[in-house]
Amino acid sequence: MTHTHGHDVPPPEYPGPPPPYPGTPTDTAPPYPGTPTGAAPVYPHAPAPPAPPPPAYPEADPAPAVPERPQRHPDEMDFEQRRVHLTARQRGADATAVSRLLVQVPSFLCSLAVVTGFASAFLGSAAWLPVTLWVLSGVLVFHRPTEGFLARRLLRLRAPAPAERARLEPVWREVTARAGVxxxxxxxxxxxxxxxxxxxxAGHIVGVTTFSLNHLPNGQLAAALAHELGHHTGGHAWASLLGRWYATPAELTWRAIRAMSRVAVRVARVISLPATGILVMLFGCGLLAFVAAAWMVVLPMAVAPYLLALVNRRSELRADAHAADLGFAHPLAGVLHTMRAHEEASYAAAGPQARRTGGLAKLLSSHPDYADRLQHLQPYLDGRPPR
Incomplete structure (x- = not known):
């Protein structure tokens, strides 16, 4: 047997390349049957589960509705406290006040004759004392306690309640501040x-109705008070009361004569018709004799009511101008329009016979027509007040 020494014999070469080992990176998976590329099919995504509903919270209470602010009236004004400059002349007597006193001079003379006659009949030579006291009694027009008595007893006025005074005082202060009073x-x-x-x-009374106080805007209330202040500063109020006071004896005497004449005529009618005629003739002759003897007094007294009505109408227009000069022309026009509407409504409710449209009624009217007053206010409303 033969042996080799030194080196081992190399193994024989494997024919061809070695087969790839399964599981190596070069190993590719066989194509998937049924797909064109051999890739694995893409499965559709499963539907997402529905989101859970949000928790039901308790409903909150609805917010309270804010009430609408009432629309402000055009004549509602803001009054602020400010420094007041008082005028040196707080009141006077304008042309209408002087005219009123002059018109009532005949009535004063008749009253003086009546007072003197009665005083002489009862007191003789001492008649001068009651006559003098009566003449001086006119100063009571400016006496505060007497004015209070007149306000309560004759004019049926009362003092304002605290709530009424709280509304009235600021308006009155604004009016007087603008006037320097x-x-x-x-x-x-x-x-x-x-x-x-x-x-x-009188001399110091300013009155207002409860309707005006409770229903008018404060601008219109101020305009009405400014109008009345114009009557005071112009002397219309005290001149009117003074003239009426001194005319009272003559008026009472005239009423007494008329009442006695009516009674006499009724008694004469009961007796016989000729006696009535004789009595009427006697009264007529006596009246003619009195007129002939005192025509300078009687005739002015006959026309005095018409003259006084004319003076009253002029004083109303002057008081309107006073309120307009203080800056209350537009509110005053609103007051006049409201008053005219109320008057028309009252006439419509009372019937056509309630309206007095005759010429004599207009001559005896103490106030101008609303149209006339508004016409005199028009220059102030247009921004060109008369000088």
């Missing part, structure tokens, strides 16, 4: 009435 110079009073009205009486 001391607001404490006058006293505010209330009238229980459903009418739109205000008053200026």
């Amino acid at each position: 001391d607001h404490q110079r006058y006293e505010l009073w209330i009238e229980e009435s459903d009418a739109i009205n205000a008053y200026a009486a």
Whole structure:
């Protein structure tokens, strides 16, 4: 047997390349049957599960509705406290006040004759004392306690309640501040009435109705008070009351004569018709004799009502101008429009016979027509007040 020494014999070469070992990276998976590329099919995604509904929270209470703010009236004004400059002349007597006193001079003379006659009949030579006291009694027009008595007893006014004063005082202070007048110079009073009205009486009384106080915007209320302040500063209020006071004896005497004449005529009718005629003739002759003897007094007294009505109408227009000069022309026009509407409504409710449209009624009217007053206010409304 033969042996080789030194080196081993190399193994024989394997024919061809070695087969790839399964699981190596070069190994590729066989194509998947049924697919063009041999890739694995893409499975559709499964639908996502539905999201859980949100938890039901308890419903919150709805927010309360905000009430709509009422629309402000055009004549509602803002009044602010400010420095007040008082005028040196707080009141006076304009042309209408002087005219009123002159028109009532005949009535004063008749009253003086009546007072003197009665005093002489009862007191003889001492008649001068009651006559003098009567003449001086006119100063009571400016006496505050007497004015309070007149306000309560004759005008049926009352003092304002605290709530009424709280509404009235700021408006009155604004009016007097614009006029340069001391607001404490006058006293505010209330009238229980459903009418739109205000008053200026005696020397220091300013009255307003409850309807005006509770329903008018403060601008219109200020315009009404400014109108009444114009009556005071112009002397219309005290001149009117003074003239009426001094005319009272003559008026009472005239009423007494008329009442006695009516009674005499009725008694004469019961007796006989000729006696009635004789009595009427006697009264007529006596009246003619009196007119002939005192025509200078009687005739002015006959036309005095018409003259007084004319003066009253002029004083109303002057008071309107006073309110307009203080800046209340537009609110005053609103008041006049409202008053005219109320008057038309009252006439419509009362019937056509309630309206007095005759010429004599207009001559005796103490107030101008609303159309006339608005016409005089028009220059102020147009921004060109008359000088």
